[in-house]
Amino acid sequence: MQLLVQRVDIAGRGAFIHEEDARRLGVFDGDRLRVLYPETGKSTPIVVDITTSLLTPGTISLYNVTCTDLGLGDGDMVEVHTAIPPSSIRFIRKKMDNGRLTAEEVLTIVRDMVNEALSLNEITAFVTASYINGLDIDEVESLTRAMVETGEKIEFAGHPVVDKHSIGGVPGNKITLLVVPIIAAAGLTIPKTSSRAITGAGGTADLMEVLAPVNFTAEEVQMMTDRVGGVIVWGGSTNIAPADDLIIRVEYPFKIDERGQMIASVMAKKFAVGAEIVVIDIPVGPTTKVHTMQDARRLAQDFIEIGSRLGMQVECAVTYGDSPVGRAIGPNLEVAEALSVLEGAETPNSLIEKSVAVAGILLEMAGKAQRGEGEEVARSLLASGAALEKFREIIAIQGGKPDVRSSDIIPGAYQAEIPAPVSGYVVSLNNSGLVTVARIAGAPHDKGAGIYCNAKIGTQVRKGETIYTIYAESQELLNRALEEARRLYPVVVEGMLLDRIPQDSIELDRMD
Amino acid sequence: MQLLVQRVDIAGRGAFIHEEDARRLGVFDGDRLRVLYPETGKSTPIVVDITTSLLTPGTISLYNVTCTDLGLGDGDMVEVHTAIPPSSIRFIRKKMDNGRLTAEEVLTIVRDMVNEALSLNEITAFVTASYINGLDIDEVESLTRAMVETGEKIEFAGHPVVDKHSIGGVPGNKITLLVVPIIAAAGLTIPKTSSRAITGAGGTADLMEVLAPVNFTAEEVQMMTDRVGGVIVWGGSTNIAPADDLIIRVEYPFKIDERGQMIASVMAKKFAVGAEIVVIDIPVGPTTKVHTMQDARRLAQDFIEIGSRLGMQVECAVTYGDSPVGRAIGPNLEVAEALSVLEGAETPNSLIEKSVAVAGILLEMAGKAQRGEGEEVARSLLASGAALEKFREIIAIQGGKPDVRSSDIIPGAYQAEIPAPVSGYVVSLNNSGLVTVARIAGAPHDKGAGIYCNAKIGTQVRKGETIYTIYAESQELLNRALEEARRLYPVVVEGMLLDRIPQDSIELDRMD
Structure with missing residues (x-):
């Protein structure tokens, strides 16, 4: 790919000052200064980088965003003072030293992450320390609540609000395209926020995008869901649990996914949309995140425990993760396969069975089916064409073409x-x-x-x-x-x- | 303090690309791209930041330094491809998972740190993981060798080369200003690189700067030391063990100083200047880095072991760290106190005793005094004025005024x-x-x-x-x-x- 080079001032946080001024102020690389613009009375704490070559003593380079926030232009004078580090630094150090964090301490860390009071380096230290020393169930609960509290929440008119989540690792897992319309067709509310593939061949958001736009604000998600009972959107456009994006950002190079942080990440997104009934799909296999049934059960217990602490009814479906769900892998192929099942196709078996199993659990939990009959109810919503009809409403409200057929997706x-x-x-x-x-x-x-x-x-x-x-x-x-x-x-x-x-x-x- | 705002393009590494291009390339925040400028044939790997607001699809924002390296100007076209992460990422992950790193793996990490192939985030993860999981003696040896190998080395004409180091934490510890001239006066070579205060009231470099410039290149250090037998300079101007600066940079916000990294940091600086005989001063006390005699002895053993693996003779002096050395704290006050002792003052006792004790050990190890007589020899070099004479030579060769007297320093x-x-x-x-x-x-x-x-x-x-x-x-x-x-x-x-x-x-x- 060819790209045009353009030197621009970049966004970000922090500032550059000359080494001489740094010594006069008594600050070092990574220390914080408070920058005050007396004209506007606005101030902000920034992390400093120290240089000897980029500027002359007596000047400070501030990133554009900081300048805009403070109302600063070139040549303006600012007051700078040393600022004490946020107390979250102390709490991160506590986790590095294998301490247990209180709810208050976790909330302080997460709030400082979201407010940009912590640098990405400092967030990396927190995530690394949590990965190595682990988070206990109380800390996971605190992290979940803190993620919800520092982001947007959605309240829906329809109840109960149900949701599903797969912890991932299985290719071709397009079951959300079947489960959401089945559940919405049963009269339940299912506002599904989903992700794009990071290491996979297609996340649910990538798939749905074949049929309709997926980038919506939290407010739009609320309105659309209340109208038709369900949506399938990309979670990244809402501001739900924004701390999670930062955690994922620093975990990414190392391909780690700390168990407690993963649970908090999933549960925060459910809690923020007011989910009352949740099924977590835990695929087990040598190439998924969970390798043994025993590990899957332990993880399931933690999900259920956190759910119960937050007042959510949670069940887990431990599923087969050894080979792809259905036969198709990749956006168009998967969407065509899912649509064909909604249209009445009787294969692929693995896709249909997994979809009605997960939908069936949700229907039973929500009282839409007797215990043991959920799967049958799900199957009949599929067979009757009610799920297809609902999926078309969802595609329409998200701005896609509702009359699309599986054979159109090539x-x-x-x-x-x-x-x-x-x-x-x-x-x-x-x-x-x-x-x-x-x-x-x-x-x-x-x-x-x-x-x-x-x-x-x-x-x-x-x-x-x-x-x-x-x-x-x-x-x-x-x-x-x-x-x-x-x-x-x-x-x-x-x-x-x-x-x-x-x-x-x-x-x-x-x-x- | 007031500073002039100036918006400038900043130095650094990495690049910004638009989210659309990132998706087309299949890269995420923190992934690496290789940027090739076909005109010059030069290429470099960079870590990308993804934005939707700062630029339009089809463009890339590169930091100035990268542009200069590749010979790029605004409007030039570059080729970009996804680049695989350096293998050091895998080794850092291994340490996160409590693995033992081989010499080869440690060298790869340290080399990638110094080459800027690792981001500060990634270095933070390494340092945090090493802090939590610890480094064993083999890893410390590997880290020491890697730090030396990736920096500058100095060879001196005079032998043996001796050195001293205090691991810090005691205010007023100006003994280097006495030990270096005593040792050099005995005909030994002592090229002392020292630090500025980070959290203290005056590092040795801050003190020496009262009397003479302290910023010199490695080559200048070599020439000056070979001329007069000793120097007292700031280590930060040389390029000895540059990886250490990066480690300190990311440890700084958390005020951590991982034991293995601290040992490697000290020993690398000694090894890089070819030190053959080294004394490590370990102050023990409630406010120093080492709180008990037992911890001090354990630390001493590790220093001695690493020294012996590298072919250095190391002894440790466990010293009293409960209260200041001498009576003066702060650059001018400390320099005046040290100079007055060189001029013949018989107080303060704690300063004189600690200085001749440390110098005495070095003299004995170097064969300049019989076992048990080092302290006496040191004391007589002080009493005879030989140390003062030598200190004046050192001040002169570093560009200060050799005839300075303690009463001049107010x-x-x-x-x-x-x-x-x-x-x-x-x-x-x-x-x-x-x-x-x-x-x-x-x-x-x-x-x-x-x-x-x-x-x-x-x-x-x-x-x-x-x-x-x-x-x-x-x-x-x-x-x-x-x-x-x-x-x-x-x-x-x-x-x-x-x-x-x-x-x-x-x-x-x-x-x-």
């Missing part, structure tokens, strides 16, 4: 069918291999990119039969995805030599 | 004598209280600011007799220091009511 024009190298049973679908290949093919940005699994685990295939198909929106990305596929073998047929697939055995088709 | 003109509120024995000199008052009075920036302890522990005083004197360079700072002194009671006389000292009992004198 995958990328460049595709390659991967043949079975030997005859035998499919014994393994490697989640991370499939996601890597789908991402290299362009997903989630290229909505048409992805993978369709022609065979799933246990399928008997003959040599030369297609086991999966890669889709892309350009020949170049398709070629790159193919190279990676040859290296990763994301689908394994029993007895197949784990050797290079000969290049001439792969057919490259151009669809149109 | 304290701040604004001073207040604090009277004993009752008659009795002085029972406590509170280190941190004394330092706080000295700093509020202006030390170490205002060279004349500080405290002179007229009475020390065990001194019998009568009510109204001066127990200590505060010096400042302005009435305002003197007043502020007095207020703090009334609150902190840094000197306690037995039987004294820990109540406010009545304001009219304090005499405010203007000296000139």
Whole structure:
């Protein structure tokens, strides 16, 4: 990609001062100053960076945003004084020293994170210390409440408010596109805020975006949900639990997801929308976040405990995470698959079963079905076309085309069918291999990119039969995805030599 | 203090790109891009920040320094590609998960720190993880070697090269001003790099600066030391162990000083100057870094072990850290006190005894004195005037006035004598209280600011007799220091009511 260079003043926080002034003030790199603009009477604390080369003694470089906040222009004079660090620094240090934080201390840290009184470095220290020393259940509760308190909340007219969340790690997990319309069709309120893929091939927000806009404010989410009973939007446009974004930002380079912070992150988003009934989907498998049933049960207990402390009814669904849900991976492919089920298709089985199972639990919890009958009620809402009808209302209210059909959603024009190298049973679908290949093919940005699994685990295939198909929106990305596929073998047929697939055995088709 | 606002492009690393381009590239906040300028063929990895407001899609904001490095100007086009994170990220994660790092892994982390391949956030995670999970002796050795390898080294003509270091925490510890000239006068080579005060009232570099410039390059340090046998300079101007500055930068807000990192920091600086014989001064006391004799011995063992692995002979002097060394605290006051001892004064006892003890150990280790006779040899180098003569050579070669006398160094003109509120024995000199008052009075920036302890522990005083004197360079700072002194009671006389000292009992004198 080519980009035009443009030198601009950048946003951010902090300031540069000359080393001489720093010594006069007695401050060091990372210390805080309070900058006061006497003309406007406005002041703000800033973290200083010290330089000897960028400016002359007697001057201060302030970022644009700070200047705008204080009403400052070039050449204005400001008063600066040393400022004491916020008390949250002391509480972060306490967590570094393996102390237990009180609710008050956690709230102070989270508030200072959101108010930008803490630098990203300092937030990193907090997250690292929490990751290493752990957060106990009281601290997780405090963190959840603090995240809610420092962000926006939504109140809905319809009750009960129900919600679902999957902790992730399984490709093709498009069940939200089925669960939300089923639940809303049952007359319940389900304001689903969802995420975009970070390391996956398509988050729920990426999928829904194929059908309708997903960027809405909290107020818009409230209005739309109250109108039709449900929405599927991107959580990032609301200001719900903004501290969570900061935590994710500093965890990101290290690919960590501290258990307590993860629970707080999920539960804060549910609590902020007033959810009363919640199901958490915990996929278990070697490539998901939770590797054993035992770990899943322990995690489920914590979710349920935090829910009960916050007055939410929480149940957890421990699900199979070894291979993709359904056959499609990547935005358009997944949306077409979900829509086809809403339209009445009876496959793929794994998608339908998981969707009605999760929806069924919610229906039972909300009293819309007897114990043990939730799944049947969900299935009939699907079969009757009520869920499809509701999904069209949701698409319409979010500004999409309600009359869209699954056959309208077409995958990328460049595709390659991967043949079975030997005859035998499919014994393994490697989640991370499939996601890597789908991402290299362009997903989630290229909505048409992805993978369709022609065979799933246990399928008997003959040599030369297609086991999966890669889709892309350009020949170049398709070629790159193919190279990676040859290296990763994301689908394994029993007895197949784990050797290079000969290049001439792969057919490259151009669809149109 | 008033400063002129000036909006400037700032230095640093990283780049801003628009969210749309970030999604197209598949990168998130904190991910890395490689930016290539085809015209010059130069490229560099950068960490991206994502924005929706600062620029339009298709553009990239690069910091000045990056532009200069690549030869870029406004309006030039660059190629950007996603870049994989450096492998040091993985090793930092390993330390977060309480793994033991190999020498190779530690070197990779330290090299990436110095090369700016790691962001300050990522360095914070490493330092926090090392602080919490600790570094074992092998890791400390690796860290020491890595710090040396990634910085400048100095080789001296004269041998053996000897060095001393105090791990700090005791006010008034000006012994380096005596030890260096004594050792150099004995014909040994002692290239002393020292620090400025961070939380103290005067680091050795702040003191020496009263007499001569202290900012020199490594090459200048080498030349000056080879000429006169010793120097006392600020370590920050050399590029010895630059990784240490980064570690200190991120530790600073939390006032932590991880034991392994502290040992590596000290030993790397000694190893980089080729020190063969080293004494480490470990002050023990309630307000120093080491609180018990047992902790001091354990720390000493680690210093000795790392020294032996690096081929350095190390001994440790565990010293009394409960109250100040000598009577003076603050640059001018301390320098005058040290100079007066070199000129032949026989007090203060604690300063002379500690200086000849440390110098004596070095003389014995270097074979300049028999075991048990080092202190005597040190004392005679002091008494003969040889140390004073050598100190004058050092001052001269660093560009100061060699004929300076202790009486030339005068304290701040604004001073207040604090009277004993009752008659009795002085029972406590509170280190941190004394330092706080000295700093509020202006030390170490205002060279004349500080405290002179007229009475020390065990001194019998009568009510109204001066127990200590505060010096400042302005009435305002003197007043502020007095207020703090009334609150902190840094000197306690037995039987004294820990109540406010009545304001009219304090005499405010203007000296000139």
